[in-house]
Amino acid sequence: MQLGMIGLGRMGGNIVRRLTRAGHHCVVYDRNAAAVTELAGEGSTGASGLADLVAKLDAPRVVWVMLPAGAPTESTIQELSGLMKPGDIIIDGGNTFYKDDIRRGAALKEKGIHYVDVGTSGGVWGLERGYCMMIGGAKEAVDHIDPILAALAPGIGSIERTPGRQGRDPRPEMGYIHTGPIGSGHFVKMVHNGIEYGLMQAYAEGFDILKNKSSEALPENERYTLDMADIAEVWRRGSVISSWLLDLTAQALAEDSSLKDYPGEVADSGEGRWTINAAIEEAVPAEVLTAALFARFRSRLSHTFGEKLLSAMRFKFGGHTEFKLKD
Amino acid sequence: MQLGMIGLGRMGGNIVRRLTRAGHHCVVYDRNAAAVTELAGEGSTGASGLADLVAKLDAPRVVWVMLPAGAPTESTIQELSGLMKPGDIIIDGGNTFYKDDIRRGAALKEKGIHYVDVGTSGGVWGLERGYCMMIGGAKEAVDHIDPILAALAPGIGSIERTPGRQGRDPRPEMGYIHTGPIGSGHFVKMVHNGIEYGLMQAYAEGFDILKNKSSEALPENERYTLDMADIAEVWRRGSVISSWLLDLTAQALAEDSSLKDYPGEVADSGEGRWTINAAIEEAVPAEVLTAALFARFRSRLSHTFGEKLLSAMRFKFGGHTEFKLKD
Amino acid sequence: MQLGMIGLGRMGGNIVRRLTRAGHHCVVYDRNAAAVTELAGEGSTGASGLADLVAKLDAPRVVWVMLPAGAPTESTIQELSGLMKPGDIIIDGGNTFYKDDIRRGAALKEKGIHYVDVGTSGGVWGLERGYCMMIGGAKEAVDHIDPILAALAPGIGSIERTPGRQGRDPRPEMGYIHTGPIGSGHFVKMVHNGIEYGLMQAYAEGFDILKNKSSEALPENERYTLDMADIAEVWRRGSVISSWLLDLTAQALAEDSSLKDYPGEVADSGEGRWTINAAIEEAVPAEVLTAALFARFRSRLSHTFGEKLLSAMRFKFGGHTEFKLKD
C-alpha cells in the first residue's frame, strides 16, 4: 500500500527501504533534500514539503512521522492536521511521551483524523532484522495499516514458538502488537526501554565485578585475571542469561576486551525517565530500573555536589583532613 | 572416557545421561539407592558407596561431585580425598563458594590430588540444551577432562557466531570455558547468577509497571489494560530486550497471564548473596544486582521491623493516628 | 497584624492559635462550622464563607489557605482570586506541588494579587515548637507578612549557633527562610520531605539489622538479642547519628520495643514522589531518596506482580516446583 513518510533519518530511511522491498510505495519528505533525493532514487516519490506530500497521497492518506520526540514531532503533526482530511491516519513512530499521544489523539479526533502511535524497537538492525512494534490506536486505523506493519515486523523467523498461544492474536508472534488505545503503544515501548536500561546495567555490574577481581586490594590468592570476551561468549550458550544484549556485549569484548575506546559517559533518553515517573504514579517499586537510570546520570558527572557534601560532613565530624583540598 | 559421579539428583542424573548418550561411561553413586538403580539401568555402573565407586574407576580417577554446596559437598570431598591417589581429579560441579574451592584445592594439592571447580548453568534444560560450564583448575587437569566437558557443553549450535573470535580459545563458543585457577569457575558462575537476579528483576519491574497501568489510582483516560502475554511475545522478536528469560516469561504468561498460581515468595541462593559480598570487597558499585537480591528478601516477608519503625516515627511526629493499630 | 485563615484542621487551627498567642488577630473559616466556633471562642473572628472572610479583612488583605493540596486548595484559591483586590496577598501554606504555584502565581499576578507559597514543617509539634517555614514569593509580599512568619517560627531557641553566619540574613536562624520566587518555598519543603524519607529509612534499616541479629538462621554463637529501646537511647548522646527523628524513635521503642501496634504499611505523600521526579528532571542520582520511597510502596503490598513473575521464571528455568502453588 501507499505511505507518506516524514523524517528520513536512520530510522525513517530504513523503514522506507524495508517497505519498498516489500512492494509498498512511499512518498517521502525530509528537511534535508539530499535524503529525499537518495530515497527517490531507490523507488520512492520525493515530496518538497508537507503539503506536497499530502497532495501526492490517495485518500484515506496514511502519513508516518519519524522525527525526534518533542517539538519537531509536535509542530509537524500540528501542521499535518491542517492538511489532512477526515478518515486520514497520522502515525507517530518516534519516541513520544504517551501523555502527548493522548492529548494529540483527542485533538485530531475532533477533526476526524486518526492517530496511531507506534513504539519502534530495532535501531540500526531493523532494516535487516525487522522492527518490533507496539501500536496504540483505534482498531479500524490499526487494521487499515496492517500491511505496512506486517512488512516492517520481523516475522516469526527461526525463533522457537511459545507453547500455548493457539487461538491468540497472531500478530505478537510476527513481532508487532496492537496494545490498546492511543498512547498505549508508546507506553509499552517506554517500559521496554526502561527494562532495557535495567538489563544493561545488570550485565555492566556483573562484568565490573569480574573485571575487578584482579584488583590489588584483594588478597593475592583470591585474585583472578578473567577473560571478559571469553566469558561473554560462553554465556551465550546454554546459560540462563543469554540474550541479544549479551550477544552484542560479546562482540564488543571480542574486538577489545579493555573497552578503552568507549568513554563510559552514558546518555539516557526520555523513555528511561518516564518509566520511573510511571512507576511512581502507579506506586510500583522499581529499584532496578531506577538504579540503572541513576547510574547513567552519575556516569556523566565528575563529582556530584552531594559527594562534596559527604566530604564536608566527614571533615566536620571526624577531622578527616585528607578530605579538604586546601587544608 | 570414564567418570565417577556422586549425587544423582536432577543435575547429576542428567549429566550422567548426557555423558552416556555421548559414549562416555559413568560409575554412579547416590545415598538414594533407587537413583543408582535407575541410572544403572540406563548403562552406568552402580556403586554402593564412595570406596566402591573409587575402586571401580581406573587411574587417573576422575570423580564429579554434584551435591548441595556446603556440608554435603564438604564431607564428601573430605572422604574422597582419603580414598583417591596422587594424579586423580575431583570435580566439584555444585554451587560452592569459591573461597571454599581455594581452601580445598590447597589441601588436596598437598596430597597430589587435582581439584577442578565447575560452575554449571542449565537447570532442567541441560540434558537437551547442554550445560554452560565455567571451569577453574590447573591446565593439565582441565585438559584431561576435556572430553567430558565437550560432551556436556551445548556446542556451537545454531547461534550466530561472534565476529572477531578468530584465533581465540574455541571452547567458549562450544559453551565451556577454562576461567583460570581453582575457584575461578565458581566465581564466574556466581557472578552469572548475580546477573541473572538483576535481569529477572528488570523484567519483573517492567511487567509490574505494565500491569498496574490499569490501576484505578490513575486518571481514567491514562489507564490501559495491557495483555502481558502478548507483550512478552512481541518483545521476543526484533526488540533489544529479547533473551532466554523473556522466552520463559512469555511461556508462563501464555499459560496464565495473571500468574495467580505463583506465590511470589522468591528464594535466593548463596550465589546471589556472594556476588554482592564480592562487589563490596572490590568496592564496585552494584546497585542493580543488590536491589534484585533485596527484592527477594522482601518478597518473603509480611512486614519488616523497619516498616513498623517508619509507622512509629510517622505517628510520633505527625500524629498519623491511622498508623497505630490499637489507637 | 491581621490574617485570614481558611482551613482549620490540625495545622491551620494550631497556626491560628500560635498567632493569637503572639498577639495577632485572625479571621477564620472552615467548611466545618464547629472548627470555626471553637477558634472564635479562642479569640479569632469567625467567618461564614470566603466572601465573608474577605469582607472582614482590611486592605491589603492577607489570606492563608491551609487545605489539602490539589483540588481543595485549587478551587479555594480560584474563588478567592475573584474576591480579592490588587495588592492583596494569598498564602498557600499546604503541600502544593511547586509547578502549580508557578502557574497560579502567574495567573494571580495578572490580577495584581500576590501569591506566597509557604512550605511548613512541624506537624503536631508546631504549636509549641514553632513551624519551620520555607517561603517563596515576591520580596515585598514576603516582607509584608514578616510579623506573621516571625511569630510562627521557632526562633533561635537553645540551639547552638552556627559559626560564620555573621552578616547573613537573620531569618534562617529564627527558623524561616525566603527561598526565592514563587514556588521555591514549596520546592524546598518538597526536598525537605524527600530527605525525611531517606533519613527515616536509614534508621529503619539499621534497626532492622539489629533486630534480626537474633535470627535462628545465623550461627548460634553469632546471634545477639539486642535492646532496641536502649540502643536508640544511647545514640541520642554523643553519637554522630543523633537527630530529632532518633528522639522520636527512642520514644516509640521505650513504649514498646516490639512496635507490634504499628502495622508497617507506610503512606507516602506527593512530596516524596515529586522529589524523585525533580531529581530525574535534573539528572541527579538520588538512590537513597528513591529507595526510601519504593520501600513505602512495597510496604503496602502483599506481593507485587513482579515477584510472581520471578517465581514463574524460576519455575520455568529451574523446575523450582515449590514455587508453583497448585503443582
Place this chain on the structure above:
Amino acid sequence: MQLGMIGLGRMGGNIVRRLTRAGHHCVVYDRNAAAVTELAGEGSTGASGLADLVAKLDAPRVVWVMLPAGAPTESTIQELSGLMKPGDIIIDGGNTFYKDDIRRGAALKEKGIHYVDVGTSGGVWGLERGYCMMIGGAKEAVDHIDPILAALAPGIGSIERTPGRQGRDPRPEMGYIHTGPIGSGHFVKMVHNGIEYGLMQAYAEGFDILKNKSSEALPENERYTLDMADIAEVWRRGSVISSWLLDLTAQALAEDSSLKDYPGEVADSGEGRWTINAAIEEAVPAEVLTAALFARFRSRLSHTFGEKLLSAMRFKFGGHTEFKLKD
C-alpha cells in the same frame, strides 16, 4: 581507677585526657614516643612497651587498646594475652569486626582473661562532648570498668529525657550501653556507622537536588538559585530533619556554600561494608544503607568498567557513534 592505654592517636589520646580530667590515672604507650611524652606531661604514666605497661598496672589489670582495626589490633592483643593474667581485662575500643571479637574473646577466655569490645562514637568532638559507647562483654568485666565508661560518656546533659524510661537501665541515658556478649558492642557500633552513611547520603542527595534546581537544562521559569547555607540553617529549627549531621552541614555551607574545597572522593570504612554483609546474612533488605555505600565507591572512580560496557552496548545496538572515542 587505673587504666592502661595502648594507642595514643587522636582517639586514644583524647580518651586519656578525658579520663585524667575525671580523676582516673592512665599508664600509656604508643609506638610514637612523642605521644607518650606528651601525655606523661599531662599527668599519665608513660610506658616503654607492652610489657612495661602491663608491669605498671595493678591486678586486675585493665588495658584499653585503641589502634586501627585489623593487623595492628590483632598483633597487640596477641602479645598482650601473653603478658596478662587471669582476671585481667583487655578492652578493644577500635573499629574491630565483631566476628574477630568473638574469635578473640573465646581464645582469651581459655586464659581466663576478659575481653570487652567498645564501639566508640564521637570523633574529634569526644573530648568535650563525651563518647557514645556500645559495649559487649561479660557482665562482671563491664561492671568492673564502669567508672571509666561513666567518665568517658557524655552524660545526660541538656538533652530532653525520653518519656517512659523509668525502671530501665540508666546507662543508655548517660550515653553508654552494655549491649550483650562479646562482639555485640562492635556490632551495634557497626550498624550505627551503616545508618550514618545512609543519613549522610540522604542529606547529600537532597542538597544535590536543591543545587541543581538552577540547571540550564530546566525550563527557565522553573529554575531557582537557592541558598544552600540558609536552607541548612533553617532546617535546624523546628523541622523534622534536624540532626547533628545537619548542624555540621550548616557549618560547612556557612563557610563556603560551593564546597569547592572538598574533593568529593569519599572514603568508606569497614563498618559500612560489614553492615551490608550483616544485612545479607540476615536477609534484611537494606537498600538505603547499601546505596549510600555504593555512592561512596562510585565517588572515587573516574569511570567504572560497567559504564564503558553500557557505552559499548549502545554503540552496538543503536549505532550511537558518539559513544565510541576513536570512531
